[in-house]
Amino acid sequence: MSFVQTRLTAAESVATGPQSPPEEIANGHVRLRLAVASLCGTDLHYYAHFANAGFELHNPVTLGHEACAWVEDPNGSRLRRGQLVALNPIMNCQSCDPCKRGEENLCTAKKFPGSATTVPHLDGFFRDVIDHPARCCRPVAEDVNPRHLTFAEPLACALHALNKGGVAAGDKVLVTGCGPMGLLAIAGAAARGAQVTALDLRPGAVEVARKAGAGEGHLAGRIADADIEKRFDVVVEASGAIPAFNTALKAVRQKGRVSILSNIQLREARVMLHLVMLKEIELCGSFQFNREFEEAVQLIESGAVNFEALTAAEYPLDQTGAALAHMAAGKAFGKILLLGAGLTGRSI
CATH class of the missing domain: 3.90.180.10 (Medium-chain alcohol dehydrogenases, catalytic domain)
Known part of the structure; x- marks a missing residue:
């Protein structure tokens, strides 16, 4: 052999x-x-x-x-x-x-x-x-x-971020960054009945995000802050880009939650922390998963996610x-x- x-x-x-x-x-x-x-x-x-x-x-x-x-x-x-x-x-x-x-x-x-x-x-x-x-x-x-x-493993990570953010049916959810993890967060949130909006710099990524379950998809830089400000119950930051993180702080509603799914690399960054205080935003770190691995496998077995897309x-x-x-x-x-x-x- x-x-x-x-x-x-x-x-x-x-x-x-x-x-x-x-x-x-x-x-x-x-x-x-x-x-x-x-x-x-x-x-x-x-x-x-x-x-x-x-x-x-x-x-x-x-x-x-x-x-x-x-x-x-x-x-x-x-x-x-x-x-x-x-x-x-x-x-x-x-x-x-x-x-x-x-x-x-x-x-x-x-x-x-x-x-x-x-x-x-x-x-x-x-x-x-x-x-x-x-x-x-x-x-x-x-x-x-x-x-x-x-x-199963990356979906479990995405579901953990959704659980940390408390995403439930009917929630307005923004996902910033439509790489593989962001796409899985979109699919997971859509499977729960959330109203999902996707944001990315790349037209191709936004197109796939719609196939993954996003009801709306926008190109970063082409949508005004006023159009997304304070709109969302939960924002899942999945890009690792600091501008996207600041967008998340603007987009989440007062007393909303920002769940950090992205693999943020070690570096200094300018972040609008004053918005965390003024809007009483809950920041949720999300690292790997726990019971979500079983949740992910069950979701795969259900056939509810279009993995071909x-x-x-x-x-x-x-x-x-x-x-x-x-x-x-x-x-x-x-x-x-x-x-x-x-x-x-x-x-x-």
Whole structure:
């Protein structure tokens, strides 16, 4: 058998080579075969800078934390061989105070694949064979499309931001930034019955936002502040751009909520904090997810989200470098998927 593993070796440098999985599977883990993975903005930052949000990689690593896979060896777990599972990448300790509160995203000793936040780094999911804790594998029905299931992790992040903002049916919601995370926030809010407006600099992104469920879509810079000021119950900031953050503070109503979904990089910024005081705005940080992973999988199983509209491109796993370069070019509106051997016909 010839398994493939990809590794980020330096900024903008991805090596593809043979993978040699260990003979033994760790206790509590199962052996999986990649079905579909997807690229995240975090992967893009590592690709571009070999670092993300102030965390630097110390050595080459396999990226990827969004994926679904087929069970190859259940290793004594309740999972079945051939079963399709969504992979929760948060491997929390289950014993620290945040874990005891059900806040696994804030675990003080969690491990996370394909990330500089875990030292030594753990290889991520952009490889054929993955050993992962059985407790972090959520099985799904046979009719679930793996191209949809790979959205479970990022959708969970978006749903966490919506939950932090208290988004409910009938709410007027603005999403600033229509990259993959913003699009998933739009889809999630629309699925709850919210009235969603999208804002982005790129016409193509606004077009996809409408397909994702936005009732309105506007180009930033072409809509007057007066047209959006104090209009929204909740604003989800998903761009990471400081001008967009200030727009969010203007657009939210008095006593409204701004939920920060974006991957804000470490830097100084000029922010209109006086509006937080004057309008009694609630600012909500949103980091990863907790129970929302299960919520995301159930939403995927329901078929309520048009994931085809949210998919920008597909690449076979052994072209991960090309996929990252495509994302870095900034012309992909939606998610870029990586297909495992089972969906490309590559023999292993």
